[in-house]
Amino acid sequence: MSDARFDSSVTTTCGYCGVGCRLEAHARSGRVVSITPAADGPANHGHTCLKGRFAHQFSRSRERLTTPLIREDGVLRAASWEEALERIAAELGRIRSAHGPDAIAGLASSRATNEDCWAMQRMMRAAIGTNNIDNCSRVCHSPTSFALRKALGYSGATGSFSDIEAAGAAIIIGANPTEGHPVAGARIKQAALRGLRLVTIDPRRIELSDHAEVHLAPRPGTNAAVVLGLAHVAWRDGLADRAFIDARTEGFGAFEELLGLYDPHAVQDITGVPAGDLERAAHVYGEATEASILWGLGVTEHKYGSEVVQLICGLALMTGKVGRPGSALLPLRGQNNVQGSSDMGALPDTYSGYRRVDDEDVARAFEAAWGTTLSRRPGMKIPEMFDAAIAGDLKAMYIFGEDVAQTDPNTSHVIHALDSLEFLVCQDIFETETTRYADVVLPASSFLEKTGTFTNAERRIQLVGAAIEPPGQARTDFDILRAVSGALGHDMALAGPEEAMAEIASLTPEFAGVTYPRLGRRGLQWPVEADGTDAPILYADAFHRDGGRAHIAALPYKEPGDAADEEFPLVLVTGRRLEHYNAGTMTRRTGNLELMDRDWLEIHPDDAARLWITDGDTVSVRSRVGRIEIGARVTERIEPGHVFTAFHFPEVRTNLLIGSSADVNTSCPEYKVVAVDVRPVTEEPAQTPALAAS
Numbered sequence: 001m002s003d004a005r006f007d008s009s010v011t012t013t014c015g016y017c018g019v020g021c022r023l024e025a026h027a028r029s030g031r032v033v034s035i036t037p038a039a040d041g042p043a044n045h046g047h048t049c050l051k052g053r054f055a056h057q058f059s060r061s062r063e064r065l066t067t068p069l070i071r072e073d074g075v076l077r078a079a080s081w082e083e084a085l086e087r088i089a090a091e092l093g094r095i096r097s098a099h100g101p102d103a104i105a106g107l108a109s110s111r112a113t114n115e116d117c118w119a120m121q122r123m124m125r126a127a128i129g130t131n132n133i134d135n136c137s138r139v140c141h142s143p144t145s146f147a148l149r150k151a152l153g154y155s156g157a158t159g160s161f162s163d164i165e166a167a168g169a170a171i172i173i174g175a176n177p178t179e180g181h182p183v184a185g186a187r188i189k190q191a192a193l194r195g196l197r198l199v200t201i202d203p204r205r206i207e208l209s210d211h212a213e214v215h216l217a218p219r220p221g222t223n224a225a226v227v228l229g230l231a232h233v234a235w236r237d238g239l240a241d242r243a244f245i246d247a248r249t250e251g252f253g254a255f256e257e258l259l260g261l262y263d264p265h266a267v268q269d270i271t272g273v274p275a276g277d278l279e280r281a282a283h284v285y286g287e288a289t290e291a292s293i294l295w296g297l298g299v300t301e302h303k304y305g306s307e308v309v310q311l312i313c314g315l316a317l318m319t320g321k322v323g324r325p326g327s328a329l330l331p332l333r334g335q336n337n338v339q340g341s342s343d344m345g346a347l348p349d350t351y352s353g354y355r356r357v358d359d360e361d362v363a364r365a366f367e368a369a370w371g372t373t374l375s376r377r378p379g380m381k382i383p384e385m386f387d388a389a390i391a392g393d394l395k396a397m398y399i400f401g402e403d404v405a406q407t408d409p410n411t412s413h414v415i416h417a418l419d420s421l422e423f424l425v426c427q428d429i430f431e432t433e434t435t436r437y438a439d440v441v442l443p444a445s446s447f448l449e450k451t452g453t454f455t456n457a458e459r460r461i462q463l464v465g466a467a468i469e470p471p472g473q474a475r476t477d478f479d480i481l482r483a484v485s486g487a488l489g490h491d492m493a494l495a496g497p498e499e500a501m502a503e504i505a506s507l508t509p510e511f512a513g514v515t516y517p518r519l520g521r522r523g524l525q526w527p528v529e530a531d532g533t534d535a536p537i538l539y540a541d542a543f544h545r546d547g548g549r550a551h552i553a554a555l556p557y558k559e560p561g562d563a564a565d566e567e568f569p570l571v572l573v574t575g576r577r578l579e580h581y582n583a584g585t586m587t588r589r590t591g592n593l594e595l596m597d598r599d600w601l602e603i604h605p606d607d608a609a610r611l612w613i614t615d616g617d618t619v620s621v622r623s624r625v626g627r628i629e630i631g632a633r634v635t636e637r638i639e640p641g642h643v644f645t646a647f648h649f650p651e652v653r654t655n656l657l658i659g660s661s662a663d664v665n666t667s668c669p670e671y672k673v674v675a676v677d678v679r680p681v682t683e684e685p686a687q688t689p690a691l692a693a694s
């Protein structure tokens with residue numbers, strides 16, 4: 001495209017959320033000055049949200065990291081790249097010799113490209129020699145990945161966003177798409193206006209509830225009972241697909257037996273959802289010829305999140321609603337490349353394509369390609385890394401694009417862990433809460449300054465193009481990781497991201513036919529065959545499991561890890577706001593800050609009145625592990641007994657309140673159920689103490 005107002009324009013993919021909007025980034029004098037939606041973007045059809053549209057504002061913030069930093073006499077000072085690389089090679093080399101490679105761990109960034117994450121896991125495995133590598137899907141959709149692999153085979157959505165338009169009905173459970181995935185949220189809203197019958201399931205009335213035929217507001221942490229109740233009604237009222245169950249699934253017998261316990265009245269007792277509403281919701285879903293289920297963190301970030309995702313799969317399977325246009329299981333994956341970082345094997349137990357590190361054939365193929373011996377011992381997950389750091393077994397971490405000191409649960413514990421390390425490297429685009437504990441900080445590039453690919457929530461691999469150069473001495477993440485790996489003695493011999501993708505394709509069956517020219521403007525949805533054929537819909541004929549059948553798991557409802565009691569009588573649910581993104585490092589440096597410059601606690605008028613809280617008061621929120629102060633907003637969007645806030649502002653530090661309860665199979669934190677005590681702050685409003693573990 002040529003436009004006299006700009007020096008250049010590049011088509012790229014948004015670096016914020018898993019919708020994967022295609023964008024045109026327009027540059028003038030070395031700065032991106034405007035971003036517009038690509039009209040032919042397969043996920044966005046010419047739309048964006050305010051994060052994508054104003055993303056360029058952070059890219060030239062004066063606070064960008066522009067030079068490496070090294071800690072000397074307790075403070076971070078500017079340093080040259082040579083000095084920084086030397087320090088990293090010397091310290092990691094020393095720690096590896098003294099304590100072995102498993103004393104070092106790394107985190108890959110789900111904000112970065114597939115090629116960056118590939119380079120990161122290769123560096124940890126081949127240059128350092130450990131499988132201690134993880135990414136933030138651990139705290140996000142790892143339960144989804146676990147459950148989809150168990151039930152269906154692949155770790156990815158079974159369909160595409162276009163299934164929203166092809167469906168007659170949809171259930172949205174534990175996701176708030178108009179804020180978290182706004183362009184997908186807008187597609188859902190449009191479809192609802194054209195007749196899509198919607199069920200929303202959320203303790204809060206979300207915006208899409210206003211367009212729903214039925215809204216169910218269960219107690220936080222009781223999703224399993226709701227889903228089993230829906231399945232009970234579907235079975236009782238003849239809405240199941242017996243032929244599909246018989247031909248394509250296994251395990252239904254035990255599931256059917258379990259369903260007996262979850263009649264609508266039993267479910268009402270557990271969840272608080274009126275029996276009649278549950279029945280109506282089951283009919284909306286079950287009566288549609290094609291219907292989809294979309295879910296988010298309100299399902300996964302719980303003690304039994306991975307079990308609830310398996311139950312969701314069970315509901316879709318017993319009603320035969322998988323593998324056709326309109327009948328999809330669509331987890332709304334969070335970050336722009338959280339699907340991809342896991343696909344690339346930035347996980348402690350799997351290589352790319354979710355193949356186990358102790359699978360001898362797979363490990364040998366990687367050894368041959370990288371010319372080195374590789375560990376067969378699965379590594380540590382993120383929470384295990386922090387525990388090991390405090391225990392003194394983990395000595396060093398390399399944290400690439402993740403602000404764990406703000407976003408991981410139990411902030412005091414995380415900071416204790418970071419403090420306990422002998423050596424910490426951070427690779428980011430800004431100083432963050434985490435870089436405060438770093439010994440070396442490496443200045444990296446944002447998505448507007450590099451090439452590569454992101455994989456969105458519909459498994460679509462899309463090209464990312466550089467619109468501008470990284471600022472100052474900052475380098476692309478790929479360059480940095482390749483240089484660090486070389487300094488550690490493992491030369492990756494990859495000319496750049498495109499060559500890395502060739503290596504990924506050669507070593508990963510689902511990527512066999514992926515090349516940059518084939519990705520073109522629309523991308524490809526994996527698995528991609530050698531001839532370039534991709535897969536918008538999975539499982540039309542067979543599931544990706546031995547024998548080709550899907551597995552229906554009979555898993556009963558179990559109590560959440562935390563519960564309200566006399567001392568902590570309210571349940572805090574945490575989530576997101578439209579204007580800000582996760583750690584907020586980027587959106588707090590755009591005009592979005594003017595739209596929302598602080599966070600607040602949502603509380604129901606009945607609770608507020610009982611606690612003598614009025615709208616705008618500063619309140620103290622205390623949990624079993626920490627305390628914060630925050631302004632209150634009195635609203636009927638939340639049910640009595642529950643309160644809600646986000647985690648985008650370091651001034652608030654919501655995660656001081658979150659304990660260590662986590663999903664039983666994947667260690668995904670229970671961010672969504674925290675028993676708290678809320679009371680007004682009578683004295684002058686104070687800043688939240690930095691580390692008020694009370």
Ligand SMILES: Nc1nc2c(c(=O)[nH]1)N[C@H]1C(S)=C(S)[C@@H](COP(=O)(O)OP(=O)(O)OC[C@H]3O[C@@H](n4cnc5c(=O)[nH]c(N)nc54)[C@H](O)[C@@H]3O)O[C@H]1N2
Nearest residue numbers: 174175176180220221296297298334575576578580581582
């Ligand atoms: N604007 C914005 N967009 C984002 C992000 C952001 O920070 N800001 N982050 C991105 C990331 S990383 C992710 S993972 C996605 C997340 O996107 P979503 O999955 O939509 O995330 P949340 O808003 O955290 O939680 C969704 C809903 O779950 C509900 N919920 C809580 N507990 C329960 C429960 O027990 N049962 C049910 N049924 N619902 C429950 C909450 O009330 C909330 O409305 O968003 C991505 N997009």
Ligand SMILES: Nc1nc2c(c(=O)[nH]1)N[C@H]1C(S)=C(S)[C@@H](COP(=O)(O)OP(=O)(O)OC[C@H]3O[C@@H](n4cnc5c(=O)[nH]c(N)nc54)[C@H](O)[C@@H]3O)O[C@H]1N2
Nearest residue numbers: 111140401402403407427428444446574582583585647671
């Ligand atoms: N209380 C509570 N806490 C939560 C959640 C919740 O629902 N409630 N949700 C959790 C979820 S789902 C997630 S995914 C996590 C997210 O937590 P994080 O992954 O920590 O958050 P992000 O803001 O997405 O980005 C992490 C860092 O990457 C940097 N970055 C961005 N782009 C690039 C790049 O291209 N290169 C490099 N090197 N760095 C880059 C940013 O500056 C930022 O410091 O938070 C979790 N925390």
Ligand code: SF4
Nearest residue numbers: 014016017021049052
């Ligand atoms: S919906 Fe997501 S991918 Fe699209 S512009 Fe907004 S943040 Fe970016």
Ligand SMILES: [Mo]
Nearest residue numbers: 140141334335
């Ligand atoms: Mo996430």
